[in-house]
Amino acid sequence: MNDIAPALGIDLGTTFSVVAQVNRGGMPVTLPNVEGTPTTPSVVFFDGDRIIVGAIAREAMATDPELVVQLVKRRIGSEWIFEYRGVTYHAEHISALIVKKLLQDSQRLTGSVNQAAVTVPAYFNDTMRAATRHAAEMAGVEVLGLLSEPTAAAVAFGYDKRPVELRGIVVDLGGGTFDVTVLEFDHNDLIVKGTGGDAYLGGANFDKVLFDYFVDQFDQSQRIDVRDPESLSIEEFTQVSQDWLLRANRAKHDLSVRDRTVVQLQAAGLSTRLEVSRESFEKMSAVMLDEFSEKITDVVHTAGFSMKDFGVVLGVGGATRMPMVQDRIRSLFGTAPDTSVRPDEAVGLGAALYGARCQMEDGHGLMIEREAHDFIENMKVTDVSAHSLGISVFEGEGGRRRMEVLLGKNTPLPDVKSNTFFTMRAGDTQIVVPVLEGDSSVPDECLRIGTVVIDGLPANRPAHQPVTVTMSYDRDGILKVTARDDSSEKSVSTVIERTGQLQTASSDLAAQAVKNAIVL
Ligand SMILES: Nc1ncnc2c1ncn2[C@@H]1O[C@H](COP(=O)(O)OP(=O)(O)OP(=O)(O)O)[C@@H](O)[C@H]1O
Numbered sequence: 001m002n003d004i005a006p007a008l009g010i011d012l013g014t015t016f017s018v019v020a021q022v023n024r025g026g027m028p029v030t031l032p033n034v035e036g037t038p039t040t041p042s043v044v045f046f047d048g049d050r051i052i053v054g055a056i057a058r059e060a061m062a063t064d065p066e067l068v069v070q071l072v073k074r075r076i077g078s079e080w081i082f083e084y085r086g087v088t089y090h091a092e093h094i095s096a097l098i099v100k101k102l103l104q105d106s107q108r109l110t111g112s113v114n115q116a117a118v119t120v121p122a123y124f125n126d127t128m129r130a131a132t133r134h135a136a137e138m139a140g141v142e143v144l145g146l147l148s149e150p151t152a153a154a155v156a157f158g159y160d161k162r163p164v165e166l167r168g169i170v171v172d173l174g175g176g177t178f179d180v181t182v183l184e185f186d187h188n189d190l191i192v193k194g195t196g197g198d199a200y201l202g203g204a205n206f207d208k209v210l211f212d213y214f215v216d217q218f219d220q221s222q223r224i225d226v227r228d229p230e231s232l233s234i235e236e237f238t239q240v241s242q243d244w245l246l247r248a249n250r251a252k253h254d255l256s257v258r259d260r261t262v263v264q265l266q267a268a269g270l271s272t273r274l275e276v277s278r279e280s281f282e283k284m285s286a287v288m289l290d291e292f293s294e295k296i297t298d299v300v301h302t303a304g305f306s307m308k309d310f311g312v313v314l315g316v317g318g319a320t321r322m323p324m325v326q327d328r329i330r331s332l333f334g335t336a337p338d339t340s341v342r343p344d345e346a347v348g349l350g351a352a353l354y355g356a357r358c359q360m361e362d363g364h365g366l367m368i369e370r371e372a373h374d375f376i377e378n379m380k381v382t383d384v385s386a387h388s389l390g391i392s393v394f395e396g397e398g399g400r401r402r403m404e405v406l407l408g409k410n411t412p413l414p415d416v417k418s419n420t421f422f423t424m425r426a427g428d429t430q431i432v433v434p435v436l437e438g439d440s441s442v443p444d445e446c447l448r449i450g451t452v453v454i455d456g457l458p459a460n461r462p463a464h465q466p467v468t469v470t471m472s473y474d475r476d477g478i479l480k481v482t483a484r485d486d487s488s489e490k491s492v493s494t495v496i497e498r499t500g501q502l503q504t505a506s507s508d509l510a511a512q513a514v515k516n517a518i519v520l
């Protein structure tokens, strides 16, 4: 078989996205976008007939905020919608537009490569993973695999440093999500031991803290609360808030290298000059930093380790550049974060290596240098699930419902587990199996992620019939559930009906709009 070009690695970030590929010399490198930068803002601007993605879209936040969509990754798999010119877009359609731009720009450099490994936060559940995969497919990508972002960063680090035996922890504080992953390098194997995080903690929260501070300070000096509808109309407020959020973001970056910064705020025809010190920014951020520490210790302990057990702490994600985050890492682990692989590119680079690995698994040889080829071919990556999955069962006759876990948190992927349960009533012609995700034994405290239904059973079945439920996780962390009625041997073997899955006519229209979109 002829050698083929290496696949892409796509890091679809909350605030920035990255595309990378292993070059002929065997090094993973980022592929710059048309604008010439290695990272592309994950921002979409609906500009009439054209859809603009990236830096220009980000700038349009200040001038046309109602036509700009950002931070969409936080909404993936949810009911959130954005309507434009009669088309209803869900988050996965917006993500698809971002991927379309990434793919298009990368193909200027690669020709026609459309295979890719795509990364997702470790914390993403089955629904979010499936939605991400679908988004990439809508954009024309052939998805070879999904990989958790911190695991991808560890792949990039392992490839660069080639540790023989090393236990590490990845602390990935990005724009919108926070992931912590404990792992071990053992010769060619990278084995994830545990993962966790917070889907709602990232750099954007720090922007928001500064923004709230701006609002208070403006109110103090100008006696105008910009949030009060009597002071500003909704349109004015939207404009002011997008503009101030950009200023907050700039101030945050400034405070990573300076101990004070100056911000000029304008609203309702008034202007205020505000000085912010690093010290006061750190005080405002104390609650988030405490959450950050808590999550880390939680993941370390759940994985069965202590804070002293790590030979390396990988600092990943742009927000780990903040001195207060670095200080916190130092005080938790007694060592500074390793940022030898660039924090905002590491995930994309690792994804490219993983994509190349997937191609080799599929039997392809790649057009890359021999030694690199051998290393990637022998590399083995074992990820884990971030959530416990199970089904809702009754505890005995007339008993309470209980979450019965089949695949526990931190299960190495892929995996399959089965369990037999008993029906309650005689004559039931249908069995409904609610699929739950969560760490509580109380079903109401878990997330119902879907349902599997066995229909058309004979009407004369007695009570207490065995039903075998099998759950399998594929390597991408995507779930399949089958339920079999053991007496009739009737089974339903479908990928679960996911809560929040898009199957409506309006989503077909949006998929078509994505396909036809002229993306710049
Ligand atoms: N020098 C810096 N100082 C402070 N914050 C920074 C700096 N550089 C980048 N950031 C912040 O890092 C965040 C972006 O990081 P990154 O690109 O890793 O996130 P992402 O991949 O978009 O998000 P996620 O991984 O959560 O989906 C932004 O909030 C950005 O403001």
Ligand SMILES: [Mg+2]
Residues within 6 Å of the ligand: 011, 013, 014, 149, 174, 175, 317, 347
């Ligand atoms: Mg990221």
